[in-house]
Amino acid sequence: MRYIVLIVLLLQLDPCFSKVPVIVHSKQASGATLLAVKELQRYIYVRTGELPRVSNADADNSIWVGTIDAVTIKDQRINQQLKGDAYQLLSVSDRKLIIVGGSEIATLYGAYKFLESTGIGFALDDDIIPDTRINQVQLSGFNKTYAPAFALRGIQPFHDFPEGPDWWNEDDYKAIIGQLPKMGMNFIGFHTYPSVGIFRGWYKPEPVVWIGTKEQFDPATGRVNNAYPILHANTNDSTWDYYPKKTSAFNFGAAQLFETDNYGADYMKGVSNWPHTPEENINIFNKVGAVLNGAFSLAKELGVKTCVGTETALTIPNEVKRTLPKASQDSIRQALYEGMFSRIKATYPLDYYWFWTPEDWTWSGERPGETDFVKKDLLSAVAAAKAVKAPFTLATCGWVLGPSRNRAEFDQLLPKEMPFSVINRQQGYMPVEPAFATVTQRPRWEITWMEDDPALICPQFWAGRTRKDAQDAFKYGCTGLMGIHWRTRNISPNFMALAKAGWEANTYDKEVPADKRDYPVGDLYDEWTTLQFGKDAAKIASAIFQRFDGAAPVSPEVTDYTANFPRATIWGIKGPGLIIANKMPWDSVVKGYDFISEFEKCGKLVHAPSQVANYQYWLHTFYYARAISKVGCLLGEMDTIAKLLPGKKELGDSLLVLRDSTAGVWEEMMTELLQTVSTTGEMGMIANIEQHNMQRMQYLTRYDSLIAAARGGVPPLVLSKEYKGPARVVVTTKRTMLNAGESLDFRVRVLSGKAVKEVKLYWKELGGKVYSSDVVEREGANVYRVHVGEKKTDFEYYIKVEIVGGESLRYPEVGNRTVVVW
Structure with missing residues (x-):
């Protein structure tokens, strides 16, 4: 024996x-x-x-x-x-x-x-x-x-709204960058809004790129000693029509997800009201520099090219202007670019710096003399990069490739090693820029839209359009294919299309009719739905998703866009994702969501726990989208009655009933959204609804004064602060790899109708037998900060949450999260 x-x-x-x-x-x-x-x-x-x-x-x-x-x-x-x-x-x-x-x-x-x-x-x-x-x-x-069809393949997360990278911390950047090589992608680039511009105060300048001279930062560390007011979106400041609102005042349980009243990326928390103190602005720039150093250093190890940049001609903040000597405009601009490039050189590794053509060139064209001014600015930057021996390559990007008289005009002006890139016009509704075909002997990057900001709080499905843009870009000789976006999970089919197209666009040989904008995507949705829901449900689910992917083509002058998936929001007065006050009757509008009943039948065919969780995510995403449309129809009814209201008590009574009914559907909408929160993108959508649609637009209370005048008073609108959905554990930052010496740090957010009793971390070596455990400390609201500490070997972990009353939650629901240390 x-x-x-x-x-x-x-x-x-x-x-x-x-x-x-x-x-x-x-x-x-x-x-x-x-x-x-x-x-x-x-x-x-x-x-x-x-x-x-x-x-x-x-x-x-x-x-x-x-x-x-x-x-x-x-x-x-x-x-x-x-x-x-x-x-x-x-x-x-x-x-x-x-x-x-x-x-x-x-x-x-x-x-x-x-x-x-x-x-x-x-x-x-x-x-x-x-x-x-x-x-x-x-x-x-x-x-x-x-072998790839494009040398560079990647993403362009757009800074400005909380739905996007404005709410990313260093671990979020690293988590996203860590996924890129898994999808065969190798590029990430960022745009920086300047101090002032066409929007005349709609937005505030951003901190990814600092503007200043070489004397205004420490060349050894890159830390700046002079700054101007900047921010990334946070709940304490107004930008893009998101009005300030404390997160503790968020409704329907959403407040549980935010650990601070002034919420944003960690470097924006606790900052005073705009324009902040000089010390705070300096600190924001230095903290963002450290974040980018960590993120871009990882990118370099993973073969991911990095890019940042500003708009051309360079906007000089007033606080910077006051520090500059009297000199010619050209010499001042070159001195500033030398300072900017030198500071980047000292702060974080970078592969490309791009200059964005002015945003209003796509909407209203160039003002007299502006093209020549931009040309001078670009040449000043080229000279500056040469003077400081910038270790990165200059490039262009923007809302148009070049001026309207000749979109390829800059091809004769700038060094051939500079890549030219551009995002599709009209938020992606227009095809790839045909002038790419006339740009010669230089890299060319097509940037397609994964989603657009008018519908930023709605689902958007553009896999077919992404493939079509890839096909056209390859035919034009482009060497790069990127996607502009804010959110991540709720547009994941689009990212699958983007990642695959980076390697397969040379095989896209189907002819797309002139009246179509989308390349066939049946095979893609078959694969995507199988991964999401399992093979039993995939056949039905794939057909549903294929039906509402894409949209009909539009002419350049059209701005009221549609899509095969119902679009219930539009660009607001000065911000994205505004719920449309729809005058159409709900009985007619709801038919656009008939597909939900088909999708509900898929639920019986989804079996594995993780696939059930994916199914529930999309089911509640669709319920949420339907509720947005219903809110829109009720808002449309309120608008109609308000026009008939003056002096009529019975209409005031009707408007009050409608207000309260709309608030009830609004609660349904938010409860459905809260059941989908799994990334910072969905958290940003909460902020949009609370700060833009509710706080700025006063959608629920805008007619209270009319109601009061008609009825002799109006009862205040009281919204519930309670969460009425099932208890959930939310982890928005999902890193799967660490450098040696790093700690795994993330936040656990709990949605529950009852109090949280305890949150506990369990971890062990990868494949080990014995778990160690630690109680996780509460940071604020229902948010708990996990600090695993430095580990020398690969490991796995799970989180257990105990709710008062006996309910127990686990993250992940099945198995463990695993992390490699290298």
Whole structure:
């Protein structure tokens, strides 16, 4: 018996006995190759429950990982021409696979592509991992080389609203950047609104790029000693028509999600009212610089190119103007660009700095002499970059490629190493800029719209349009494909389309009719719905999503856009996502949501807990969208009655009833939204509804004075502060990789109709047996700050929340979150 036990133990140590392969790499492997090894080990463990062994020695049941110049395995099918981002997956035998890349980053792409074959999906907000485990990792049947259609492939999160990166902390940037290589993407870029501009005070300047001279910062650290008022969206300031409102005053339970009354990114919390103190503005710039240093340093390790920039011609803040000597405009601008570029050089790593053509050029064209002024500004920047030996490449972007007289005009002005890029006009409703075809011998980047800001609080589905833009961009010879966006999870089909198009656009050979704007996406939604809901529900769900993806083309002068998915909001007076006061009867409008009853039937076909959670997310997203439209119809009724109101008590009574009915549907709308909150994007949508639609527009109380005049008084509107949905655990920051020496830090937010008793963290080494636990401290409201501390090895964890009365919640619902340390 002892011999039998010994034999069994020895067999278990033999890789041939194990159901998981050995991960093999050369002793010289480094950087992203070693991350690829760790990722293979982690995800195979998650899928099988068994932690693979890592070795430098060849083995029978194995996955070899490395670059083409490190391959020692002999097989004539290995593609010796691999270079750059290209990689190959090749089954050398039924029990041996090689993942080989033209570079270390390409090897990492190859690892993630292989992991998709195990049933894993990768999205911008998080991984999509099935609950059920597999019994064996399939290594046979692979023989394909992958090469990208575009050299640069990525995202352009747009700063200005809380729905977007304004509410990202360093860990949020790192979480998003960490997902990019999983999706085969390698670019992230940001725009910075300047001090003043066409909106004449609609917005306030932003802190991603600092404007000043070389004398106004420390060249050793990049820390500035002079600044002007700046902000990213926070609930204490007014910008883009989001009026100030304490989060504790948010309604229907939403206040539980915000740990401070003045909520925003951590560097904006506790800041005084606009324009802040000089010390506060300096501090904001320095904190943002530190955030970007951490985020962009990670990007560099992951092969993700980074980009920031400002609009041209450069707007000089008044506080900066007062510090400048008297000199010519050209010399002043060059001195400022030298200061800006030098400060970036000292503060964070950067690959590109882009100059955005003025926003009003797309709406009203150029003012007399403006084009020449912009040209001088660009040449001043080119000279400045040369003078300070800027370690990054200059580029252009904007709402148009160039002036209306010749969109490609700057091609003859600027150095050919400068990439030209542009976002599609009319919030993406117009096709790719055709002038790309006339720009020669320089990189060209197409930036398609993942969503638009008029419908920023509504679902938007633009996968087909994204593919069509990719097809056109490839035909025009573009070398980059990016997507502009604010939110993440609720536009995930669009990101799948973007990521795939970065590698596949050269194969898009279907002709799209002239009266269509969207490339076919049936295969994409089949895959996406299978990942989200499982194969049983995918057939029905895919057909539903395909129906409301995209929109009909529009002419350039049209601004009242529609889409196949109902659009219940529009651009407001000065801000996004304004609920439309709809004069159409609700009985007619609600028919646009008939698809929900079809989607409800899918629920019986969704089985695994994580897929049920995904299904519930989209089901409540659709309920929320329908409630927005119903609120809009009630607002339209209120507007109609208000016009007939003066001096008529019976109309005042009707308007009061409508006000209270609208408030009831508003509560339904918010309760549905709260059941979808899982990223900072949905938290920003809450802020939009509370600060823009309710606080600024006074949608629920705008006619109280008329009601009071007609009735001799009006009872105050009292909105519930209670959350009436099911208890939920919300974690918006989902990092899956840490650098050695980093701590895992994130916040746990709890929505509950009852008080929270305790929040506890449980963690162990990856594949370990024994958990350690810590009580998580409350930060404010129903928000708890998790600090895991520095870990030297990969680990896994879960969170347990105890509610008064006995209810217990777990995050994640099934299994553990896993993190690699490299």
